[in-house]
Amino acid sequence: MRRSRFAVFSMAALTALALSTGVLAQDTVTITLMGHGSSTAEDDALNASVLAFEEANPGIDVDVQLVPDFDTVLQTAFASGDYPEVFYTGQSLFRQYVDAGVIANGSGYIESPEGFYPALAAVYSIDGELYCPPKDFSNLALEYNTDYFDAAGLEYPNADWTWDDLRAAAEALAASGTLPEGTVPFGLNPDIDRWFAFYVQAGGTFYDEEGNFVFGEDANHDAAVSALDFTAMLTQDGLAASSSDLSAGWPGEAFGQGKAAMTMEGNWIISYLNDTFPDVNWGTTELPAGPGGEGTLTFSEAYCVGADNEHPEESWALVNFLTNEAGAERVAAEGFGPMPSREASGASWIEAVGPVGEAFVAGGAYAVAPVTPAGFGEFRDALGNGVGAAFRGEEDSVDVIDEAVEVSQELKAE
Amino acid sequence: MAQSTTSPTAASPTRNATFKDKNRQEAMTGLGFIAPAFIILFGFLIIPMFVAGLFSLTNWDGITPIARGLITEENPNGAFDFVGLQNYNTILLQEGRRQESFYTALKNTIYYALGVVPVQTAFALVLAFVVNQKWLKGKGFFRTAFYFPSITSSVVISLIFMWMFSASGLVNTAISFLNPSYDPVTWLDNPSGTLHLLMNGIGINPTRDMLRVCDPATLQLWGCEVASIRLWDWLSGPSVTMATIMILNIWTTIGTMMVIYLAALQSIPSQVYEAATVDGASRVQLFRYITVPLLQPTTFFVVTIGLIGALQVFDQVYVMTSGGPANTTLTVAYLVYRSAFSDSRMGLAAATAIVLFVIIFVFTMIQRRVTRESSGDRA
Numbered sequence: 013m014r015r016s017r018f019a020v021f022s023m024a025a026l027t028a029l030a031l032s033t034g035v036l037a038q039d040t041v042t043i044t045l046m047g048h049g050s051s052t053a054e055d056d057a058l059n060a061s062v063l064a065f066e067e068a069n070p071g072i073d074v075d076v077q078l079v080p081d082f083d084t085v086l087q088t089a090f091a092s093g094d095y096p097e098v099f100y101t102g103q104s105l106f107r108q109y110v111d112a113g114v115i116a117n118g119s120g121y122i123e124s125p126e127g128f129y130p131a132l133a134a135v136y137s138i139d140g141e142l143y144c145p146p147k148d149f150s151n152l153a154l155e156y157n158t159d160y161f162d163a164a165g166l167e168y169p170n171a172d173w174t175w176d177d178l179r180a181a182a183e184a185l186a187a188s189g190t191l192p193e194g195t196v197p198f199g200l201n202p203d204i205d206r207w208f209a210f211y212v213q214a215g216g217t218f219y220d221e222e223g224n225f226v227f228g229e230d231a232n233h234d235a236a237v238s239a240l241d242f243t244a245m246l247t248q249d250g251l252a253a254s255s256s257d258l259s260a261g262w263p264g265e266a267f268g269q270g271k272a273a274m275t276m277e278g279n280w281i282i283s284y285l286n287d288t289f290p291d292v293n294w295g296t297t298e299l300p301a302g303p304g305g306e307g308t309l310t311f312s313e314a315y316c317v318g319a320d321n322e323h324p325e326e327s328w329a330l331v332n333f334l335t336n337e338a339g340a341e342r343v344a345a346e347g348f349g350p351m352p353s354r355e356a357s358g359a360s361w362i363e364a365v366g367p368v369g370e371a372f373v374a375g376g377a378y379a380v381a382p383v384t385p386a387g388f389g390e391f392r393d394a395l396g397n398g399v400g401a402a403f404r405g406e407e408d409s410v411d412v413i414d415e416a417v418e419v420s421q422e423l424k425a426e
Numbered sequence: 427m428a429q430s431t432t433s434p435t436a437a438s439p440t441r442n443a444t445f446k447d448k449n450r451q452e453a454m455t456g457l458g459f460i461a462p463a464f465i466i467l468f469g470f471l472i473i474p475m476f477v478a479g480l481f482s483l484t485n486w487d488g489i490t491p492i493a494r495g496l497i498t499e500e501n502p503n504g505a506f507d508f509v510g511l512q513n514y515n516t517i518l519l520q521e522g523r524r525q526e527s528f529y530t531a532l533k534n535t536i537y538y539a540l541g542v543v544p545v546q547t548a549f550a551l552v553l554a555f556v557v558n559q560k561w562l563k564g565k566g567f568f569r570t571a572f573y574f575p576s577i578t579s580s581v582v583i584s585l586i587f588m589w590m591f592s593a594s595g596l597v598n599t600a601i602s603f604l605n606p607s608y609d610p611v612t613w614l615d616n617p618s619g620t621l622h623l624l625m626n627g628i629g630i631n632p633t634r635d636m637l638r639v640c641d642p643a644t645l646q647l648w649g650c651e652v653a654s655i656r657l658w659d660w661l662s663g664p665s666v667t668m669a670t671i672m673i674l675n676i677w678t679t680i681g682t683m684m685v686i687y688l689a690a691l692q693s694i695p696s697q698v699y700e701a702a703t704v705d706g707a708s709r710v711q712l713f714r715y716i717t718v719p720l721l722q723p724t725t726f727f728v729v730t731i732g733l734i735g736a737l738q739v740f741d742q743v744y745v746m747t748s749g750g751p752a753n754t755t756l757t758v759a760y761l762v763y764r765s766a767f768s769d770s771r772m773g774l775a776a777a778t779a780i781v782l783f784v785i786i787f788v789f790t791m792i793q794r795r796v797t798r799e800s801s802g803d804r805a
Binding site: 091092093108109113114254257320386390397400407 | 488614617751764
């Protein structure tokens with residue numbers, strides 16, 4: 013008897029629960045926002061923004077999922093067909109995801125797309141249509157240790173510098189005898205996401221007008237070779253060294269530890285140095301210009317809306333809330349590592365992070381995204397290994413570039 | 427009542443029926459007992475293997491939702507198309523970058539296995555023999571100490587090794603202390619092959635120009651490409667960085683192997699040793715002629731699981747080097763991951779995984795044959 017009464021009671025409770033969730037489900041729409049965790053402050057700010065959005069839109073519930081190993085998790089979610097409504101997309105994966113047909117076209121949905129940096133909007137556009145509004149971005153700039161320059165009696169690097177000035181300053185630092193033992197003038201990794209900056213400064217381009225990948229081909233060949241010659245010579249002459257040679261995890265750490273007088277990193281280095289090495293005195297300026305003029309690299313992410321999506325209106329409402337002018341101002345005011353993706357908010361960001369931010373914002377005007385086509389992992393490996401070998405003096409620059417171009421053509425033909 | 431009406435002749439079919447029922451009941455019980463294991467095996471092993479085999483025949487990118495199905499004229503937005511054995515051809519036979527990657531990974535993996543398996547087996551045997559000695563004090567401590575690396579997360583150990591082997595880490599500091607003229611080695615970012623270094627040491631040092639030439643007539647063979655890799659590069663040996671990972675893996679797996687050997691050692695009856703001692707065998711002879719032969723089946727087991735583990739090495743590479751420098755720590759298992767997730771070629775990745783499976787299978791069979799023959803000789 014007791015058992016059956018219990019059963020009736022629990023059945024009733026379950027029915028009530030089912031009914032109530034059914035009623036609730038009619039009223040609110042739940043959309044999932046998936047991304048990777050950043051700093052705690054950044055994650056908190058995102059959650060606060062989402063909370064503000066939910067308050068302004070009582071009918072929409074946002075489930076924020078910040079997962080480790082995000083790209084792999086997202087990719088498996090795509091493959092299963094059951095994937096989040098809104099997700100981060102890095103610049104190198106955007107084309108691949110569009111090709112796979114999992115990203116919705118945002119043209120017509122995105123609020124005031126003209127306010128984004130043109131270079132950023134171009135990364136996430138296909139045939140002039142903006143698919144995903146850029147979330148935020150980082151540029152490379154030159155960081156220098158002011159104490160080392162003072163000790164050697166040298167002028168600080170400035171925005172008018174060229175490759176020759178960089179090399180001359182590195183030589184002067186090395187010759188001055190004022191650097192501590194084991195410190196090199198320049199911290200530089202044989203990493204193509206740094207080295208491409210020299211390629212761009214030498215006048216190299218990644219895509220032609222038809223959108224074909226043209227690294228190192230035709231006119232770009234000389235640019236690639238001269239960029240590799242310049243950087244390899246810096247390393248072989250002992251003026252530059254990689255972070256592993258300096259026993260640091262990355263060049264920013266080597267710079268913070270005082271093992272490199274200069275390095276080139278993105279704006280993520282600002283909060284890193286402030287938090288981890290508060291005693292280091294340092295400044296920033298734009299990267300030196302090469303024979304092809306000014307050039308820096310940009311790294312960005314965007315909010316994309318899934319193509320198989322039952323709630324596109326609500327998804328776009330969320331994405332616009334996070335990336336419109338007000339959203340960009342919120343990113344700027346917090347002064348995180350990455351910069352807001354709208355030009356208008358650059359000044360607020362500099363205000364938040366201080367004058368070291370100027371060089372990064374200035375680079376936004378001419379920055380290039382080092383994006384290789386989908387499935388070009390083999391090319392990146394081949395070029396990365398080749399750049400490493402050239403830095404160590406094991407291979408000639410021309411051979412490295414020729415080999416990389418060969419791989420690129422082989423992949424294009426696939 | 428029923429019994430009385432049943433004739434004696436009808437009784438035997440009834441008894442047969444109950445017997446059958448019992449038989450069937452037993453079968454059902456048996457099936458019921460193996461069902462959980464069978465379902466798990468089927469769901470998590472057999473189906474995935476079958477699906478991987480199927481994917482290896484497609485050009486699926488691993489991103490497009492699989493439910494979109496086959497690409498056809500009516501369904502141009504499908505997820506995949508069958509390409510037959512194209513993926514196998516690309517990695518195994520067709521000259522080019524992908525073939526080079528595969529054979530580089532295979533070369534690295536084989537050098538890795540050749541280095542790791544014998545060393546860890548030998549060390550494990552010696553350690554087990556030592557901690558099994560009656561005269562040893564603090565046996566429990568030593569057994570725990572040697573087993574400890576095996577029960578620690580490989581990711582944590584990899585990170586500790588990264589600190590120890592960094593350019594100014596513990597290892598370099600210690601060597602510098604012992605030998606002040608030592609030029610610090612960058613262990614974790616050093617693509618030079620250890621065999622190359624040995625050959626350079628004895629004067630075999632082909633110049634860059636010699637590596638470009640392949641002319642069998644004049645015996646200039648260093649530049650000859652076999653499977654898109656130059657002969658000289660085939661003979662590189664594991665790179666210094668790979669050797670570091672090998673040391674790490676030997677250190678972590680010795681404990682497990684030692685415990686297996688220890689269990690086997692303790693099952694060798696002491697009478698055998700006593701008899702041999704009476705016959706005048708020395709300690710070394712006891713080890714060589716009693717212990718090692720009686721451990722033959724255990725050795726087979728240890729070498730087999732060691733070999734399989736070595737051919738599948740992944741996590742240390744993932745944590746420490748991502749396949750670099752210059753692809754010298756790229757292993758086949760890591761290549762599978764790389765093609766699937768950073769190269770978006772799930773079909774190619776599946777084909778590579780299947781080839782890896784076949785390689786492991788063949789190696790294990792060869793090793794089994796060799797072990798059996800050597801034990802046969804002794805018998």
